[in-house]
Amino acid sequence: MPYKIIGSQCTACSACEPECPNNAIREKDGTYIIKPEKCTECIGYFDDPQCVAVCPVENTCVIDTSVARYQA
Amino acid sequence: MESKDISDTARPQDSLEGVAVAVSEHKGCGASGGSGKAGCGSSMAPEDMAQGVWEKVKNHPCYSEEAHHHYARMHVAVAPACNIQCNYCNRKYDCANESRPGVVSERLTPEQAARKTLAVASAIPQMTVLGIAGPGDPLANPEKTFKTFELIAREAPDIKLCLSTNGLALPDYVDRIKDLNVDHVTITINMVDLEVGARIYPWIYYRHKRYTGREAAQILHERQMQGLEMLTERGILCKVNSVMIPGINDQHLVDVNKAVKSRGAFLHNIMPLISAPEHGTVFGLNGQRGPTAQELKALQDRCEGQMNMMRHCRQCRADAVGLLGEDRSAEFTTEKVMEMALSYDGAARRAYQATVEDQRQEKAAAKGAWLEGLRERQSDIAILVAVATKGEGRVNEHFGHAKEFQIYEAGAGGAKFVGHRRVDLYCQGGYGEEDALPTIIRALNDCTAVLVAKIGGCPRASLKEAGIEPVDSCAHEFIDAAVLAYYKGYVDRVEKGEITHALKGDAAIRQGAYVAA
Numbered sequence: 001m002p003y004k005i006i007g008s009q010c011t012a013c014s015a016c017e018p019e020c021p022n023n024a025i026r027e028k029d030g031t032y033i034i035k036p037e038k039c040t041e042c043i044g045y046f047d048d049p050q051c052v053a054v055c056p057v058e059n060t061c062v063i064d065t066s067v068a069r070y071q072a
Numbered sequence: 073m074e075s076k077d078i079s080d081t082a083r084p085q086d087s088l089e090g091v092a093v094a095v096s097e098h099k100g101c102g103a104s105g106g107s108g109k110a111g112c113g114s115s116m117a118p119e120d121m122a123q124g125v126w127e128k129v130k131n132h133p134c135y136s137e138e139a140h141h142h143y144a145r146m147h148v149a150v151a152p153a154c155n156i157q158c159n160y161c162n163r164k165y166d167c168a169n170e171s172r173p174g175v176v177s178e179r180l181t182p183e184q185a186a187r188k189t190l191a192v193a194s195a196i197p198q199m200t201v202l203g204i205a206g207p208g209d210p211l212a213n214p215e216k217t218f219k220t221f222e223l224i225a226r227e228a229p230d231i232k233l234c235l236s237t238n239g240l241a242l243p244d245y246v247d248r249i250k251d252l253n254v255d256h257v258t259i260t261i262n263m264v265d266l267e268v269g270a271r272i273y274p275w276i277y278y279r280h281k282r283y284t285g286r287e288a289a290q291i292l293h294e295r296q297m298q299g300l301e302m303l304t305e306r307g308i309l310c311k312v313n314s315v316m317i318p319g320i321n322d323q324h325l326v327d328v329n330k331a332v333k334s335r336g337a338f339l340h341n342i343m344p345l346i347s348a349p350e351h352g353t354v355f356g357l358n359g360q361r362g363p364t365a366q367e368l369k370a371l372q373d374r375c376e377g378q379m380n381m382m383r384h385c386r387q388c389r390a391d392a393v394g395l396l397g398e399d400r401s402a403e404f405t406t407e408k409v410m411e412m413a414l415s416y417d418g419a420a421r422r423a424y425q426a427t428v429e430d431q432r433q434e435k436a437a438a439k440g441a442w443l444e445g446l447r448e449r450q451s452d453i454a455i456l457v458a459v460a461t462k463g464e465g466r467v468n469e470h471f472g473h474a475k476e477f478q479i480y481e482a483g484a485g486g487a488k489f490v491g492h493r494r495v496d497l498y499c500q501g502g503y504g505e506e507d508a509l510p511t512i513i514r515a516l517n518d519c520t521a522v523l524v525a526k527i528g529g530c531p532r533a534s535l536k537e538a539g540i541e542p543v544d545s546c547a548h549e550f551i552d553a554a555v556l557a558y559y560k561g562y563v564d565r566v567e568k569g570e571i572t573h574a575l576k577g578d579a580a581i582r583q584g585a586y587v588a589a
Contacts, residue, residue: 011163012179013208015153019280046280053282056154056163 002039003049004064007031009057016061019050036067125338128255128309131200131425132232133396135256135311135339137384137489140396141465142428145201146192148185149178149391150216154208155240156276156292159354160315160345163207178391179207182216184406186223190416191409192393193228196400197417197424199393201256203234206390211241214248221252228416232256236313240276240292242299250306257303258341260313261296264331268321269293274354297335304336311339311382316363316371317355318345329375340375341382344368344581365518365579369490383491386476395463398475435465435550442553446484451563453573454483455520457555458493458540467546467554471527477516480551482559487552493579513538517579520562523554539576 002024005016010031017025017032024038034051042049051061133140154163180188192199202224204210210217221233234256235249242259249257263269269289276288283291303310312332314325321328329340345362347355354360363371372381386396394400458477460469476494480487493515495508509531516522521541525548535542546554565571 009164011152013152013154013163015155015208015212015277048281050280053280054153054155054277056157 001041001063001065002036002067003034003041003051003061004036005032005034005051006060006062007033009060011057013056015054015056016051019054021045021050025051034061036064125309129338131428132234132256133201134203134234134258134382134385135309137382138432138465140384141461141463142198142431143201144196144199144393144395145203146189146199146393147203147205147388147390148180148188148220149207150180150182150185150220151204151206151210151213151390152179152208153212154206154238155212155278156209156238156288157274158238159272159274159360160317160347160356162352162356164352178406180406182219182223184409185220186227187414188404188406188409189224189231190227190414191412192404193231193421194412194415194417195403196394197421198395198428199231200425201232201234203236205236205258209238209241210235211237211245214241214245218248218252221254225252230418230421234258236260237299238292239296239299240278241295243295243302246299246302246306246308249303250308254308256309256311258311258313259296259300259337260315261300261328261332262314262317262321263289263324264293264297264328265324266290266293268324271320272315272317297331300332300335300337309338310336311341312337313341313343313385315345316342316368318361318363318367320360322363322367322371325371326374329379333379337379339380339382341385342368342372342375343385343387346387362581365491365493365515365581367578368581372490383489384478386492386494398462431464435552438550438553442550442556443486446486446556446560451484453563453566454481455559455562455573456480456490456518456576457482457487457558458516458519458522459551459555460522460524461551465551466548467523467551468525468548471522471524471531471542474524477512477519477522478551479519480555482555487555487559493581509534513540514580516540518576519579520576521558523551523558539574 005025012027012031014027014032017027020034021042022038022040024035025032026035049061055061129135129139131139131143133143133145189202204217204220217235224231224233233252233254235254236258237260239259239261242257262272266286266289269292270285273288273292275282275284276292278291300310300312312328314321314328316322316325325342332340345355345360347353347360347362349356372383375381384396388396389399389401391401392399393404457480459467459480460471460474460477461467462469474495476492478489479491479493481490495512495515513534517538519540521543522535523543523546525544527542527544532542543558546557549557562571566573
């Protein structure tokens with residue numbers, strides 16, 4: 001399951017964008033979004049998902065349970 | 073572009089030999105009240121400051137108290153991302169009427185920032201400094217920050233560049249900072265003790281990992297000290313900001329002061345915590361209070377013997393424009409800047425700066441006379457005097473128009489700037505608002521007098537009642553001269569028994585939202 005960004009919580013600080021190893025994050029309409037087909041939950045790159053680790057607002061980058069889990 | 077030639081004169085080409093030594097030896101101007109030093113007011117380098125250092129700071133409002141009467145700065149908000157979380161900061165908060173670090177109304181691309189800088193430089197010749205201070209951390213946005221500096225250095229080489237960082241990423245970028253001629257860097261250092269750090273920083277993000285608690289504090293501390301040492305080695309002037317948080321790091325900041333001084337920091341700026349529940353910060357929500365004016369001054373005084381203390385910081389927004397204490401950012405929104413015809417006029421800027429030099433010479437020449445007759449008195453009376461000013465180092469603001477008051481300590485050793493108090497506008501649209509007066513009186517409660525260009529009858533009476541003497545007889549005089557003249561008259565009156573010298577109480581530091589006019 002990929003991560004998603006809760007738009008209403010996102011401050012659009014952009015911190016996550018350059019940290020994503022998959023270039024899955026971009027700005028859209030004043031907030032940031034994660035492209036679900038690109039997100040690997042950082043598996044194979046880092047111990048922790050980078051968007052979660054750097055985000056200044058708790059519980060803003062969360063697992064999107066509506067999409068199937070990433071297969072490494 | 074006609075401004076090219078300015079860079080050679082305005083930015084001294086690394087007359088840096090000896091700067092590192094001078095920086096570490098520098099104890100600050102006006103630090104010792106009784107020694108006869110007259111503060112940072114001279115047009116020449118103060119006696120304990122190397123000429124090279126003075127050249128670098130004399131037109132920098134955030135590095136020289138004297139310069140902040142004449143020169144303006146601007147911040148461009150190109151750096152939204154941050155790599156640490158502080159308990160006094162909430163990144164979700166953004167309000168156009170709020171003035172404090174970390175807050176901005178709009179974010180800019182480097183290209184927009186460069187254009188805005190040129191627009192402001194054209195409109196405000198006294199703007200000499202371009203800083204990047206957020207709203208996040210400039211070095212957590214290195215590409216945006218350095219691109220902005222490159223564009224501005226190309227278009228307006230006489231503008232000094234500076235940045236303010238938490239220091240976590242600093243060691244990685246010191247060489248790039250040096251290459252770009254950024255010669256003023258501010259690091260916010262709130263602790264050298266890891267337990268204290270753990271109470272201020274809930275987490276940091278470092279090398280792809282989030283750290284918490286002592287571990288986070290240790291990494292941050294080591295990176296801050298390393299970054300500071302690297303700046304000093306390269307002759308880059310470094311100011312250290314510390315947020316004073318009563319009960320958490322207030323006494324500890326004396327140790328911070330020693331640690332940063334020994335590593336070559338040039339100036340230490342201890343700022344009061346700004347904390348209100350409506351800011352949504354951890355400290356705001358858990359009721360952590362900020363210091364009172366007396367607590368802040370006592371700590372600054374304690375550290376002053378160690379190194380030069382900055383007391384004129386306005387804790388401004390990450391997109392502030394103008395003289396410290398005024399905010400003209402609303403005149404330079406992206407929309408307005410895009411419509412402005414830009415004419416970068418190097419000659420006008422040089423002419424303004426020459427005028428300021430003349431004023432400084434005039435003031436320096438007059439200085440001796442102000443001190444005359446002070447020392448033979450041997451009075452141990454010291455008082456605080458508030459001043460309403462809109463710049464140029466003169467008493468030239470109407471009481472009702474003052475957004476802030478500058479506070480001077482006057483004693484047998486001379487007059488020394490020790491801080492400022494912001495107040496909401498008392499007079500709006502020409503009508504005094506009675507409700508604002510008690511706020512002002514609380515902010516000036518520790519002062520014996522307030523010197524103004526003009527004052528109405530009603531506030532005059534209220535001030536007197538509160539034991540603060542309103543004085544408008546020194547309108548448009550130099551502040552130092554007016555403060556010392558008042559002081560001499562005060563001591564005379566005490567000696568003649570006309571008045572009784574009484575110790576004043578404490579005063580409040582503004583905590584709530586500041587509404588810009």
